[in-house]
Amino acid sequence: MGEKRPRSFYVLAAFFAAYVLFLYGPMIAIYILSFQGPDGGLTFPMNGVSLVWFSKLFAGTGIVDIGAAFKRSLKLGIVVMVLTVIISVSAGMAFRKSFRGASFLFYVAIASLIMPSIITSLGIALEFRLLDDFAIKRGVEGWTTAMGLFTSGLGAHLTWTLPFGLLIMFAIFNRFDGRLEEAARDLGATSWQTFRHVVLPIILPSVVGIGLFGFTLSWDELARSSQAIGSVNTLPLELQGLTTTVTKPDIYALGTLTSAVSFLVIFLALIVILVLQARQRRHGSDAGKGLV
Numbered sequence: 001m002g003e004k005r006p007r008s009f010y011v012l013a014a015f016f017a018a019y020v021l022f023l024y025g026p027m028i029a030i031y032i033l034s035f036q037g038p039d040g041g042l043t044f045p046m047n048g049v050s051l052v053w054f055s056k057l058f059a060g061t062g063i064v065d066i067g068a069a070f071k072r073s074l075k076l077g078i079v080v081m082v083l084t085v086i087i088s089v090s091a092g093m094a095f096r097k098s099f100r101g102a103s104f105l106f107y108v109a110i111a112s113l114i115m116p117s118i119i120t121s122l123g124i125a126l127e128f129r130l131l132d133d134f135a136i137k138r139g140v141e142g143w144t145t146a147m148g149l150f151t152s153g154l155g156a157h158l159t160w161t162l163p164f165g166l167l168i169m170f171a172i173f174n175r176f177d178g179r180l181e182e183a184a185r186d187l188g189a190t191s192w193q194t195f196r197h198v199v200l201p202i203i204l205p206s207v208v209g210i211g212l213f214g215f216t217l218s219w220d221e222l223a224r225s226s227q228a229i230g231s232v233n234t235l236p237l238e239l240q241g242l243t244t245t246v247t248k249p250d251i252y253a254l255g256t257l258t259s260a261v262s263f264l265v266i267f268l269a270l271i272v273i274l275v276l277q278a279r280q281r282r283h284g285s286d287a288g289k290g291l292v
Contacts, residue, residue: 027259034252041249053253066238066254073235074261076149076157077218083154084161084214085207092169093195096176109166112159117223120159125227128152147230156228157218164217165210172206201280205273212269216262 033040037048057066091109095102112120128147135143146152180202184194200207222236229237235258242251 030252030255034256036249053250056250069235069238077215080157080218081211081214084165085211088165088169088210092173096173110163113163121224121227124152124156153229156224161214161217164213168210172203205276208269208272215265
């Protein structure tokens with residue numbers, strides 16, 4: 001207990017501190033600079049403190065409508081989150097039993113993790129352009145393009161979020177105690193009742209985590225959106241465009257706002273997970289008392 005720490009400890013601690021500063025220093029600098037005064041610039045020292053750059057965001061920055069892009073990214077993130085949860089849980093339940101082609105289907109589902117994001121985006125864009133050419137040649141009246149936020153854009157984001165959701169659910173069900181379901185069926189529960197009252201409450205914290213993955217990955221996605229999103233831009237794409245033209249702190253205010261949304265979603269997900277875990281412990285304790 002009284003021994004002094006070796007010199008290597010302090011060297012490694014200093015290295016870790018430098019790494020953390022390198023990792024989070026730019027983010028902290030952006031957060032601070034976003035509160036510049038009306039006459040502030042993009043460098044230190046700050047020229048006053050205000051919220052003026054946040055108020056200018058949704059008024060538009062040049063030809064960019066930040067408010068519309070924010071709403072588009074939010075809507076897309078919510079849809080991606082819901083679909084990721086539904087498909088991941090369904091696939092997790094399906095893969096609990098072996099079936100022909102299960103291994104092939106699994107590797108196909110997670111293959112997009114090792115594919116370069118820009119290649120995936122280009123492939124999806126090409127697929128939808130071929131669909132457009134087919135529809136135009138067929139003479140479909142009023143047809144312009146099938147590419148859009150909730151068609152090609154949604155598909156591109158799901159190629160990024162679904163593999164993570166699937167891997168999480170496979171890990172959860174790999175250590176799931178099937179005797180709980182057998183007991184429910186012995187008591188006369190249907191398959192749906194078993195899932196609703198036995199399986200879902202146990203895996204619910206993990207389901208919330210999958211939803212968190214789905215939203216945050218979609219919210220920040222850039223490369224897979226670049227070619228497949230259609231005629232409108234998500235917030236990350238607008239942010240990328242602004243970095244080449246804007247020379248005012250509103251670009252930093254936008255970065256602070258997008259980070260705040262991500263942190264808010266993470267915070268809410270953690271609260272939900274803690275509440276669900278406390279509820280499970282309470283129900284387990286009540287059941288134990290009942291047996292006694």
